[in-house]
Amino acid sequence: MYPENTPHAPAQRAVEVHHPTLLPPAVATPAPVIPMQPGAVPSVASVVLPDGRVSTGYSLSPMQPEPLAAKPPVSRAAVNVALGGVGFLAVCGGLLLLTTFIAALTALITQLITLAAVIFGGWIAVQIFSTSGRGGGTTVNIRKATFKRNHFRS
Template sequence: MTDLERPAAVEVHHPQPITPPPTTAPLVPVQPGPAPAVQSVQLPDGRIVTGYALAPAPASAEARPAVSRMAVNIALGGIGFGAVCGGLFLLTAFVAALAAFVQQLVILAAVIFGGFIAVQVLGTSRGRSGGTTVHIRKAVIKRNHFHS
């Protein structure tokens, strides 16, 4: 057997799983400022760990409410105005109805009082003494001139 007739060695490849990269924590934005000092701590087994010291959060950030007072006051004012709008609509409707009613009373008084005055002035003169009666049927009109 020659080299050409001999079977070639077979190589077997086993696939290697691809490991995903380690997940990292999301980045938190940091306010720019002076870089803190690097601190090193020696553990009991002799290893040294180096890193930055974390400063505690300021107390004022914890005491401050999440929503400003001005925003709360504006929201409450809007809710109050919305609640009052129905009452304001009824109030304007009431004032308009009251004005129409007073106007009708004034007109009624003027009609009644005017009718009373008209009866007094234009009423018949029967039974009254001292008046002048003019009979128009006896009048004579000559040349556009009235003679009684």
């Protein structure tokens, strides 16, 4: 491709060969034997393949699908809507009672203010119009009073 003396020629490298190192085989330890009840040992099945070979193994029970959960007769959404409606009615009833209480309290306060005005006004009327003991009103005797230019001088 490239002439060897050109600057574009690839550098000559020594080829290194790596050989894998074999690992010593692991010593096989026997698997622990788990004691089982005689009735719990599954049966071994043998199958003859079409080419004449025999395959032996444990039989597997077919996979059973999980049972479907029983569907409730009423959907959860309907139950939630119904419970929301019950809660709303409870709140509305409480608000109705609250507004009734506020209206009754307002009427009571209005009646108490009216009663106080009537009692206080009656007491003032009795004080003004009573003739017991006094000759009524305040009498002021003015002597040597001179009125000049809308000024009072004594």
